Amino acid sequence: DSGVTQTPKHLITATGQRVTLRCSPRSGDLSVYWYQQSLDQGLQFLIQYYNGEERAKGNILERFSAQQFPDLHSELNLSSLELGDSALYFCASSDPRDYTFGSGTRLTVV
Amino acid sequence: GENVEQHPSTLSVQEGDSAVIKCTYSDSASNYFPWYKQELGKGPQLIIDIRSNVGEKKDQRIAVTLNKTAKHFSLHITETQPEDSAVYFCAASRGGGGSQGNLIFGKGTKLSVKP
Secondary structure (H helix, E strand, O other): OOOOEEEOOEEEEOOOOOEEEEEEOOOOOOEEEEEEEEOOOEEEEEEEEEOOEEEEEOOOOOOEEEEEOOOOOEEEEEOOOOHHHOEEEEEEEEOOOOEEEOOOEEEEEO | OOOEEEEOOEEEEEOOOOEEEEEEEOOOOOOEEEEEEEOOOOOOEEEEEEEOOOOEEEEOOEEEEEEOOOOEEEEEEOOOOHHHOEEEEEEEEOOOOOOOOOOEEOOOEEEEEEO
16 A cells, blocks of 8 residues: 555546546645546546645646635546546655655546 | 656567666656566556666666666566566656655566566
């Protein structure tokens, strides 16, 4: 157990729908990161939050948004879903020493 | 922006042989270089990391070397075993101020160790 908890583990939804992925960081970590992993793109950085504030943005689509709450858990919201959004979505958290990843949410858009 | 290139994309070795995976990075401000192992259906797991003030680090059969001048770092696995078979990712980030920067990943190397 890495200490980073992601729910749900699997999600199947239809095109055009909206889903929310949840992440609880390792205890004490203030930074949360979201990554998308698809077969042909590797691990792509989406967005980082640090202690409730957005810190950095990567290749995140406008249809996607995220937030980090006062208890430090984070949610990634994906809307107007397309077939190409099917992927593994990972959350990671970090302290000044290292990063640790959750086991991911597998999203399938049908 | 930062770019990390990783080679080779696939690597097949015989059990007991060594495996070497190489990465280059573009951002000279990067100061943290971890390596992750990802098994099927699981999240990336940190296997070793190195910071910019160190040239080499070793942990049992795994070692990492860093050449800051060339912006190049490598993973070395000796005496490979079938359970080493997985996808390996290198990454780079800037740190500091109590917050790590985001990790930029290479595209991964699929390592197969044949018994």
